[in-house]
Structures are given as C-alpha cells and as structure tokens.
Amino acid sequence: MPADWLSPADWQAVRLSLKVAFWAVLCSLPLGILTAHALARWRFPGRGLLNMLVHLPLILPPVVTGYLLLLTFGRQGAVGAWLEQVGIVLAFRWTGAALAAAIMAFPLMVRAIRLSIEAVDPRLEQAAATLGARPAWVFVTVTLPLILPGILAGAVLAFAKAIGEFGATITFVSNIPGQTQTLPSAIYTRLQVPGAEAQAGRLVLVAIALSVGALVLSEWLSRAAARRVAP
Template identity: 65%
Template sequence: MLSADEWRVVALSLQVAFWGVAGSLPLGIAVAYVLARYDFPGKTLFDAFVHLPLVLPPVVVGFALLVLFGRNGPIGGLLEPLGIVFAFKWTGAALAAAIMGFPLLVRALRLAFESIDPRLERAARTLGAGPWRVFFTITLPLSVPGLATGALLGFARCLGEFGATITFVSNIPGETQTLPLAIYTYTQVPGADAQALKLSVLSVILSLAALAASEWLVRRSRGKSAHG
C-alpha cells in the first residue's frame, strides 16, 4: 500500500508526463511531417538537433532550461510578468520531460508519415483539396497508430525523467518531486529502502504498460496494413 505522500508523487508524475506529451504533440507533428516530406539545406543538422536530447547528458538540458527559463533568463524574464513560471514549478518539470521525450515522439511520427503513400495525398489535391484539408483528412488519420505509439513512448520517457528535472526545478515535495526524484530521495534516507522499492516497482509497471501498449499498436497497425 502507498501512503498519501506516495500517492501524491504518483499523481504528480502522471500529471507531468501527460502535459509533457500533450504540450509537445503539436510541435512534434509539425517537425516529424517536415522531416518526412521535405528536403532542404541543413536538414541533417536540423534532424540531429531534434534528436540531441537522446545523447546529451540530461543535466546539460536542465542547465540550459534554467538559464533560458529561469526568472532572470531571457525567456523566463519575459514570461514571468504574464504569470507563466517554469523554474521550480511542476510546469518546469513537464517542460523538461517534454524536451527529453520529444525525439522519441518525433521518430515514431516520422516513420508513420513516411509509411503513408504520397499518391493518396496527390490524388486528394488533384480533386481540389487544399494542403491543410489533405493533411487533416488523409495524412493525420492514417498516421494515428504512429502518433499513439510516439505519445506512449514519450509518456514513458517523461515518467522516467530525472537529470534535467532535478537540475531545472529541483526536488520539491508536492511541487516537482516525481517518481524518479522521490526514489532518489528515499535512497538517501536511512531505513527508507521499502519506500524506494515500492516506488521503483510501480515505476517499472507504469513504464512497461506504456511500452507494451505502444508495441501492441505497432503490431496492430502492421496487421491492418498486411490485410489491406
């Protein structure tokens, strides 16, 4: 059984992961579509930049966010008068998680867009449909399995985010303390191994569920393609 404090940690982790994915989804769709459908100078460099969080130490991402979105940062200083604060808030944890999970979201969506036959889009345009209508009525619906897969992979990555989060928003109970941060805290407290173990098991279960769901969606979409 989890204590009230542990349930709050779980609820905050799910909240951070959900908004991390939801907030990055529109940009992820746009970036994935551009990478899948267009060739342009600097595309390789742009692609590398998008996937940079996969290879950078998370603490570097967290420090960059702190510099940019801190109260005295160039972006954070502009947003604070509007009441938008990221530093040392759960919203900052969601931002850090979104950036770390963004490459997984984009990769899954890009593969989904690349698997769609461009002739379907060209046929719709020859029948008078504009680019936006083609995208929203043909391209996006056909990419739903990839979109769902990317969202689930991003969600799992957001749940496990630690380094960027603790660097950017610290480890504040009830505000920024997600599952990985709570587990880390318990490992530093003598006699709290049981709590750390409980949350570790729960974290594994949640991540496995997200990964299993994404794999099921991939298999289902492949099965439909084969029968189609």
C-alpha cells in the same frame, strides 16, 4: 494495490509524475506531428540542423539539458524573465517539470511519427493533390488517418519517457516534495535516507509497472489503429 503500500508522500509523487507526463505529451504532440512531417516530407535549408536539434536531448547528458533550460527559462533567463512579467513561472514549478519532460521525450515521439509518415505511399497524397485538395487538407484527410498508429505509439512512448525523466527535471525544477518531486526524484530521495530502501523498492516497482503498462498500451493502440485504417 493496498492504499497503505505507499506513503501519502509517495502517492503524491506518483500522481505528480502522471500529471507532468500527461501535460508534457498533450502540449508537445501538435509540434511533434508538425516536426515529424517536415522531416519526412519537406526539403528546406536547415533540415539537417532541425533533425540534429530534435535528437540532441537523446545525446546530451540530461543534466546539461536541465541546465540549459534553467539558463533559458529561469527567472533571470532570456525567456523566463519575459514570461514572469506575464505571470508565467516555470523554474522550480511542476510546469517546468512538464517542460523538461516534454523536451526529453520529444525525440522518441518525433521518431515514431516520422517513421509512420515515411511508410505512407506519397502517391496517395499526390493523387489527392491532383484532385484540387490543398496541402493541409491532404494531410488531414489522407496522411493523418494513415499515420494514426505512429502518433499513438509516439505519444505513449513519450508518456513513458516523461514519467521516468530525472536528470533534466531535478536540475531545472529541483526536488521539492509536493511541488516538483516526481517519481524518479522520490526514489532518489529515499535512497539517500538510511533504512528507506524498502520505500524506494516499492516506488521502483511502481515505476516498472507504469513503464511496462505504457509499452503494452502503445503496442495495443498501434495494432488497433492499424486494423482500423487498413483497407
């Protein structure tokens, strides 16, 4: 791809999207694995409520999610005001964009990992437990290697979703060039400028290429991991 195919501002939006998606997945993956394991294996009061909360971002309009984030993590929000006292500001920062992307991508990650856990024969875990292994050690030594394909697939799908997140992000962190303007926000901005359709079209092609690449990578990683853990 020629270096001048996109403007410096467009490249900046692409790099910021990749940065936001990377940190969104990295920070949410441990919680995603724990949540998926809890929904797949544990029985506890409020399990249905937890399942509903996990999938709520898929149902709510993204703008609503962004508004709730602004109320919660904004400078005047219940959590945001406390975080600001310790020097952490999320609203109208790229870190806030990462938070919004993580929340919107979380259901896809959890769903992929949960299906992978449910496919593991519980008798394998029970056999390890009868030999004296603690639950955490059973998970690390038995369950985790078997669900690796699901973890990889969920992480890559969440990464692709995070790159394309728009509604919650623009509501929570706005559309500030060089600071919070991600790839979808840049496309939206170009479409509002007369004569900038060609720039928007090039950004659309980049977004399609990144999404397709993520899907292909997810499939390849899943198959490679499945071959590795297969008996």
